[in-house]
Amino acid sequence: MSTLLYVILTSLIVSTLAINTNRETLEFLIGNRGRGLKKGCSSENHRKHGATQCSKSVVPEAPPPAPPLKKELLLFADQRLALVYSIIQKFKSTITSDPFGVTKTWVGSDICNYKGFFCDSPPDNKSATTVASIDFNGFQLAAPTLDGFLDQLPDVALFHANSNNFAGTISPNIAKLPYLYEIDISNNLFSGSFPAAVLGMNGLTFLDIRFNFFTGAVPPQIFTQNLDVLFLNNNNFTTRLPDNLGSTHILYLTLANNKFIGPIPSGIFKAFSSLSEVLLLNNQLTGCLPYEVGLLKEAIVFDAGNNKLTGPLPIALSCLEKVEQLNFAGNQLFGMVPEMVCELKNLMNFSLSNNYFTAAGPLCRILIEKGVLDVTNNCIPDLPFQRSVVECSDFFAHPKSCPQMWSYTFIPCKSFGSGSMIPGMAPSP
Numbered sequence: 001m002s003t004l005l006y007v008i009l010t011s012l013i014v015s016t017l018a019i020n021t022n023r024e025t026l027e028f029l030i031g032n033r034g035r036g037l038k039k040g041c042s043s044e045n046h047r048k049h050g051a052t053q054c055s056k057s058v059v060p061e062a063p064p065p066a067p068p069l070k071k072e073l074l075l076f077a078d079q080r081l082a083l084v085y086s087i088i089q090k091f092k093s094t095i096t097s098d099p100f101g102v103t104k105t106w107v108g109s110d111i112c113n114y115k116g117f118f119c120d121s122p123p124d125n126k127s128a129t130t131v132a133s134i135d136f137n138g139f140q141l142a143a144p145t146l147d148g149f150l151d152q153l154p155d156v157a158l159f160h161a162n163s164n165n166f167a168g169t170i171s172p173n174i175a176k177l178p179y180l181y182e183i184d185i186s187n188n189l190f191s192g193s194f195p196a197a198v199l200g201m202n203g204l205t206f207l208d209i210r211f212n213f214f215t216g217a218v219p220p221q222i223f224t225q226n227l228d229v230l231f232l233n234n235n236n237f238t239t240r241l242p243d244n245l246g247s248t249h250i251l252y253l254t255l256a257n258n259k260f261i262g263p264i265p266s267g268i269f270k271a272f273s274s275l276s277e278v279l280l281l282n283n284q285l286t287g288c289l290p291y292e293v294g295l296l297k298e299a300i301v302f303d304a305g306n307n308k309l310t311g312p313l314p315i316a317l318s319c320l321e322k323v324e325q326l327n328f329a330g331n332q333l334f335g336m337v338p339e340m341v342c343e344l345k346n347l348m349n350f351s352l353s354n355n356y357f358t359a360a361g362p363l364c365r366i367l368i369e370k371g372v373l374d375v376t377n378n379c380i381p382d383l384p385f386q387r388s389v390v391e392c393s394d395f396f397a398h399p400k401s402c403p404q405m406w407s408y409t410f411i412p413c414k415s416f417g418s419g420s421m422i423p424g425m426a427p428s429p
Helices: 002-032 044-049 079-094 172-176 196-200 220-224 243-247 266-271 291-295 315-319 362-370 389-396 405-409
Strands: 117-120 130-135 158-160 165-168 182-184 189-193 206-208 213-216 229-231 252-254 277-279 301-303 325-327 332-337 349-351 356-360
Touching (some): 196 220, 220 243, 266 291, 315 405, 356 362, 356 389
Parallel strands (some): 130 158, 158 182, 165 189, 182 206, 189 213, 206 229, 229 252, 252 277, 277 301, 301 325, 325 349
Antiparallel strands (some): 117 130
């Protein structure tokens, strides 16, 4: 009997120990989720401080922070490229529209492969590499300003940004760029006054600011600067054409679609050796045409259409031997269409429509038949598509005169010979 009792007691003790062990293991797994025994509720620490803390839910410890990513080390082909990297990236952050994804290429240290950026050696160091020119033409990028970008590129020589949506004004700091000789910011949203900073840029040869919203006066100094091309058309400039207009070295003078006022200065003859194109159309020019226009011997295009010019057409225009396009449509010119002008051999387009001419000779009528000369909406009695008699009568009821009327029959190229066309030698009335 004692032996049986001993066996039963032994079994009970073993079972109790097993149950306690399993319970402790379960509590360890649930309460500590795999942490070490030293922090579990069955630990010695628990036994010392009581079980009240274990009744609370145990919050898992946050994982250790990930080690910081190593910053990519940018290696530039030249220190000059390293200097402009941050300038480009800062400008990139200001761009609000990039429909063609151009700026996606502005990543990394290979700036010479950024779309729109071109590298070359600067004049002061032929062994160096730098950003020498920028061509954003047609990218349609939008940004509130170019300040802090264009004016901070120390070696840039050409900046072309036609057809974008850049706005603001032009920083005066561009005058400090020693190599910049071409600026094209046409067809954008720039505003304010004429960018006067260009007046101090002696190396500038090409300036195109057309199709923007510039206003006010155009400084006369710009016409005496050493420019080959000056495009100011399609802005809101309101100023007189300066008397020094003829002192220009410009080949292409484009002032169309503004609000220029006053007469065409007679001093324009001083530019006779250079001007190839003169575009003055769609302004508010007044007065009579100076015969000195006929001294522009290099002119291929002369367009003064849609202004308020009056008086007869100077026969001196017959001296424009290279001219292909003459446009005086939409003015208040009158008299007879000069036959000698209709003799010009290179003339391809001669528009006098919407004036008040009263006669056209046989040579001019040949050009009318060929479609070269347009005299519609004038006052020539025997030609079709003319103004009404009442309209013509109303115009001539208010007589108009021009100073120095003798000059409208004066032919400088024949009076002085081909080698000397000097207006100062013209006969006095």
